[in-house]
Amino acid sequence: MVPTGVRRAVTSRVEDDDTLRIEWPGPDDGGIVLRHAETGEEHPGVELAGLAVGTWTVCKHGTPVVTDDPGFSLDGLVAYAATPRRKEVRAVRSSQGILTVVVREVEPYVEVTRVGPEDGVIAVEGIIAYGEPVAGERPAGFTAVARKGPQVTGAGTASGRHFSGTVPIGPMAEGQTRQRVFWDLFAEVGGVRLELAARLDDVEGKKARVRFPAQRAGQVRVRPYFTDTDSLAVACTIEGENT
Known part of the structure; x- marks a missing residue:
């Protein structure tokens, strides 16, 4: 169950330029911070290029963001894969509904x-x-x-x-x-x-x-x-x- 007061996103996707796009049901009232699940490293903002490999929890006001978006769009992923790159960045909803960003190395x-x-x-x-x-x-x-x-x-x-x-x-x-x-x-x-x-x-x-x-x-x-x-x-x- 998601705790009360946690900010919920309607849409959460990674764009082709490795920017995290989040749509909220109301006005945006604060910045995003990503926290690496293993190292605890924090990364401010939605520009995801250069993130270390691993799973990052998306937080707002110090609390993990919940999302209604499963993060999957085959057309979107096919378009994303059209750009040559060595790291893949995906927005993924956890089994608890928490928005995460997963980074992994890829080869063509x-x-x-x-x-x-x-x-x-x-x-x-x-x-x-x-x-x-x-x-x-x-x-x-x-x-x-x-x-x-x-x-x-x-x-x-x-x-x-x-x-x-x-x-x-x-x-x-x-x-x-x-x-x-x-x-x-x-x-x-x-x-x-x-x-x-x-x-x-x-x-x-x-x-x-x-x-x-x-x-x-x-x-x-x-x-x-x-x-x-x-x-x-x-x-x-x-x-x-x-x-």
Whole structure:
């Protein structure tokens, strides 16, 4: 339960320029101070660039701010990820309704928007997040790398922030002798290898909740899946054995 007298925000979002925007139901009557949950460091104001990694509690008049805003807008997060950056800053409502700012380090990657396992290939579409866009339309690499073994090369295209590519499943399954082999998927854009993942939405536990159709190459079942860190990978399993 939220204590009486605590200031409640109607809207609380982080803008593209790392500024915290808060809308109140009444007149704004004081400054904002952010307090780091682990170190106790305080940061005055709503300019968030340069904040240390971690969770910051948003306070007003010395008291944590409560918010009605869950802090999630997929369109807003996609727009935010369009800017090259090395730190991601998000406004997050805690389970107690307290407004926090979460800062984490990021690397450019491809945010997966579509996975199509069909016709002997795995097709993927996505957008480049936190990295530089591609000028015009250019060929791009799409590679599956076995965690203990070789790699298989597919083909892709990059245009602006958009990426699409396919990788064949036949070479991934060919000659497999171990019961199960895992492959990680990467785009290669402008000579840079980018991880494929789905991290901008609010779906937690994708590994258990998202299940893609399987294909078969001989006796091997080939199925894309999301890992514990929401990266896109592929599991190749020999049929007829205990899994």
